Amino acid sequence: MKFSLASMAVVALATQTATADWFGGSTARVAYNKWHETELERWLSDHNVPYPTPSDRKDLQNLVQKNWDSNVVQPYNSWDTNQLSSYLSSKGQQAKKGTEKNKDSLISQVQQYWHSTADQANEAAGDVKSYIFDSWTESQLKSFLDYHSIPNPSPRTRDSLLHTARSNYQSAATKAGETSAYPGDWLYSQWSDSxxxxxxxxxxxxxxxxxxxxxxxxxxxxxxxxxxxxxxxTLSSVSASAASAQATLSDQLLNSWSDSKLKEWLDKAGVPRW
Structure with missing residues (x-):
């Protein structure tokens, strides 16, 4: 009896902690086709692609298209040797001995561990708010909300701040009269040079x-x-470790409960018993 109730409780606990896929369902294979001329020029400048001035929008768009894959889909092509080695280290790998300063060899090694697809990169480019805030600190997220007079969520956690920043990103840009598809310096107005x-x-x-x-x-x-x-x-790795630890703890904890306590927990969780 105790075994079946405990098993049901573990399954219920796992179900309650399931999460959705990070990326949404929208696809933006040619996101830059909808960009403002200013954003096209900004992207070209950011990626050190020269463009004539004045230029019409079609010329700018063609230049972005020509340089898109090498800078967005496969950005490691423009990384220096330190960045390439750092990426390998983040994947738990070391540059092959004797190749630490050989850029072509390092690029070849990075390609083996590069799992971002063209679809994913293009999709993200079409919805900048889906990724732009991910690397911000809790303090930076709060400063963004405060600067744009966006009420802080309650309870105020990093996840809730992140969700609120994403939800209000477009309205903040519109209110400030700024572009948002490939945002300008306005997005970092609260950041110091440091x-x-x-x-x-x-x-x-x-x-x-x-x-x-x-x-x-x-x-x-x-x-x-x-x-x-x-x-x-990093989050996925931490979550996997936490889930493993939770599963072990859950088994030990739930198996130590009496039948009556297990029934009470299942009833409160709304889990039907069979």
């Missing part, structure tokens, strides 16, 4: 020299999606 440099340093991204504010923010924009993926990967 905050910007710290974000880059913590992710092994070279701080541009000279490190003026525009270049610092451009570097963050270029690397924000990969930073989000790294955050999600």
């Amino acid at each position: 905050d910007l440099k710290t974000w880059l340093d913590e992710r092994g991204v070279p701080v541009p020299q000279p490190g003026n504010r525009d270049k610092l923010i451009a570097s963050i924009r270029r690397n924000a999606y990969q930073a989000s993926r790294s955050s999600q990967s």
Whole structure:
């Protein structure tokens, strides 16, 4: 009797902690087709792609399209050797001996562990709010909400702050009269230059020299999606470890309960007994 009730309780506990897939269902294979001319120019500048001025929108769009895959789908092509080695380390790998300074070899090694597909990268580009805040600290999220007069959620946790920032991102941009598909410096208006440099340093991204504010923010924009993926990967690893520990604890805890206590827990959880 106790075995079956405890098993039901463990299953119920697992069901209650299930989570949804991070990405939504929308697809934006050619997100830049909807970008404002200013955003097209900003993207080209961020990725060091020269463009003539003045340029009409079609010329700008064609330039973005020509450079899209190498900078968004396979951004590691433009990484330096330190970034490439850092990525391998984040995957629990070491650069092959003798290749630490060989960029082509490091790129080849990174490709073996690169799991972001073109569809995922393009989808994210079409919905910047789905990833742009992932690498922000709780304090930075709160500052964003306060600056744009967005009420803080209650209870105030990082998850609730993150959800509120995403939910109000478009309205904040609209109210400020700013573009939002590929956001400008306005998104980081609450960050000090030190905050910007710290974000880059913590992710092994070279701080541009000279490190003026525009270049610092451009570097963050270029690397924000990969930073989000790294955050999600770390979170998944931690969650898996926590789930494993929880399962062991749940088994030990629930098996120590009496039949009457197990019945009471199942009833409160709304779990039917069969």
